[in-house]
Amino acid sequence: MTRPSDIPTVPGLPVVGSALDLALRPHAFLSTLSRYGDLSAVRLGPTRAFFVSHPDLVHQMLVTDADRFVRGRLFQKIKPLLGEGLVMSEGAVHRRQRRMVCPAFRHSRLGGYAEVIQDVAERRLSSWTPGRPVDLVRELQELGFDVASNLLFSDGIDPQVMAVIRRSFPTVLASVMRRTLAPTDLLEKVPTRANRAFATASRELHEAVDTVVARYRERGAGGDDLFSALLAARDESTGRPMTDRQLHDEVVSVLTAGGETTGTALTWCAYFVSHRPEVGERLRHEADTVLHGKPARYEHLADLSYTQRVATETVRLYPPVWMLTRQAVTDTRLGGHTVPADSTLFHSSYAIQRDPRFFTRPHDFDPDRWLPERVGPDQRHAYMPFGRGIHGCVGERVGWMELVIVLSTIARLWRLAPVPGAPVRPVFRTNVLPRRLLVIPEPR
Numbered sequence: 001m002t003r004p005s006d007i008p009t010v011p012g013l014p015v016v017g018s019a020l021d022l023a024l025r026p027h028a029f030l031s032t033l034s035r036y037g038d039l040s041a042v043r044l045g046p047t048r049a050f051f052v053s054h055p056d057l058v059h060q061m062l063v064t065d066a067d068r069f070v071r072g073r074l075f076q077k078i079k080p081l082l083g084e085g086l087v088m089s090e091g092a093v094h095r096r097q098r099r100m101v102c103p104a105f106r107h108s109r110l111g112g113y114a115e116v117i118q119d120v121a122e123r124r125l126s127s128w129t130p131g132r133p134v135d136l137v138r139e140l141q142e143l144g145f146d147v148a149s150n151l152l153f154s155d156g157i158d159p160q161v162m163a164v165i166r167r168s169f170p171t172v173l174a175s176v177m178r179r180t181l182a183p184t185d186l187l188e189k190v191p192t193r194a195n196r197a198f199a200t201a202s203r204e205l206h207e208a209v210d211t212v213v214a215r216y217r218e219r220g221a222g223g224d225d226l227f228s229a230l231l232a233a234r235d236e237s238t239g240r241p242m243t244d245r246q247l248h249d250e251v252v253s254v255l256t257a258g259g260e261t262t263g264t265a266l267t268w269c270a271y272f273v274s275h276r277p278e279v280g281e282r283l284r285h286e287a288d289t290v291l292h293g294k295p296a297r298y299e300h301l302a303d304l305s306y307t308q309r310v311a312t313e314t315v316r317l318y319p320p321v322w323m324l325t326r327q328a329v330t331d332t333r334l335g336g337h338t339v340p341a342d343s344t345l346f347h348s349s350y351a352i353q354r355d356p357r358f359f360t361r362p363h364d365f366d367p368d369r370w371l372p373e374r375v376g377p378d379q380r381h382a383y384m385p386f387g388r389g390i391h392g393c394v395g396e397r398v399g400w401m402e403l404v405i406v407l408s409t410i411a412r413l414w415r416l417a418p419v420p421g422a423p424v425r426p427v428f429r430t431n432v433l434p435r436r437l438l439v440i441p442e443p444r
């Protein structure tokens with residue numbers, strides 16, 4: 001039996017180990033990890049963590065042996081944001097909460113959600129001025145939030161309250177990732193500008209969500225939106241509805257998990273549309289053939305097959321959740337080694353989905369690699385942008401719908417051209433985004 005010390009260690013600097021590489025050059029760092037094996041040890045300051053670089057082992061951790069792992073470091077850091085919502089809870093509490101939330105995402109509701117997504121997209125995309133540059137990072141992040149909030153609250157949210165939520169979210173999320181990668185927790189206690197900004201943004205966010213929940217309750221729900229489904233949910237064993245605290249936490253969970261993720265994926269989709277003329281051309285052709293100039297509906301989605309492949313390939317190269325953590329509950333066998341109890345394990349869909357062992361020419365953008373005759377079980381197994389198992393994304397089908405509807409709406413309405421000389425470089429934070437993505441929209 002191997003000991004933890006037999007797990008190959010990624011070379012790092014004295015004292016900090018690999019902490020700086022991971023924080024400052026994650027893209028380069030992640031791409032070297034598989035050299036050290038499917039499971040490697042990484043020093044992050046005084047602590048030692050592990051990196052899981054093979055889909056079989058990630059699958060084992062997320063699915064087969066899921067009860068041997070809890071969510072770990074990233075999630076401890078995110079707790080002040082998400083309380084006991086679905087994204088945070090563990091074990092029996094999580095199972096109970098997940099059963100209550102799942103009906104809100106059931107198949108019969110998707111047609112209604114597709115209409116909401118189409119309406120929000122149509123409004124936002126029609127507001128662009130022909131020939132005037134737009135920053136798609138900002139536009140599509142805001143669109144992602146608008147869709148998530150409109151899916152939750154079909155009566156709409158007071159624009160002032162929504163502005164507070166939009167403003168505070170990025171600050172809170174950026175601090176969460178910084179705190180996860182920091183070699184020590186001590187830095188969180190120092191009253192730096194970033195820590196003070198985090199405290200203020202966090203307080204404002206929670207107050208704004210409380211206001212929304214209270215106002216919506218007053219008005220009475222009963223609609224087709226997500227919040228109404230959460231209000232109607234009953235605990236199987238007690239028959240009780242969710243408390244205000246639980247509703248609050250689930251609202252923040254959906255806004256966090258569903259807003260920025262789709263906004264990020266959409267930004268990269270739009271990057272390929274604007275920077276690869278042949279991709280834009282094929283998308284517009286498909287939109288014309290399938291939609292005939294009309295807004296997309298749920299029934300159209302299956303026929304928008306090239307649009308789906310563009311979304312799938314974009315999320316392979318730029319998965320919005322690029323790294324996740326788990327923590328071993330007990331000593332656990334993984335990849336022929338024993339990982340000690342309490343260890344933190346990182347896994348990165350960004351690294352695995354660009355690994356040449358699973359994808360040929362892994363850095364090329366090639367939507368047709370997902371044609372049924374070209375894709376095989378190895379690629380499907382290695383592709384996990386929505387996670388897997390008991391904590392896998394509950395909003396996955398909504399996320400896919402949103403990508404395809406928004407992309408087809410862009411293709412129906414606009415031709416996007418890059419602003420010459422504007423650089424597009426990915427920056428890794430909680431998400432991976434360029435600082436700006438400037439394009440010039442020309443009407444069709």
Ligand code: HEM
Nearest residue numbers: 086087257258261262265321385386387391393394395399
């Ligand atoms: C492109 C879009 C999206 C991506 C890439 C994405 C990705 C993910 C991933 C990777 C996880 C698993 C986290 C883990 O294993 O610990 C997750 C969980 C989750 N996602 Fe998504 N997501 C997306 C869209 C959405 C949407 C639209 C919603 C809701 C409207 C949503 C709600 C959730 C929730 C509530 C969880 C927690 C599930 C649980 O722990 O039981 N996501 N998502």
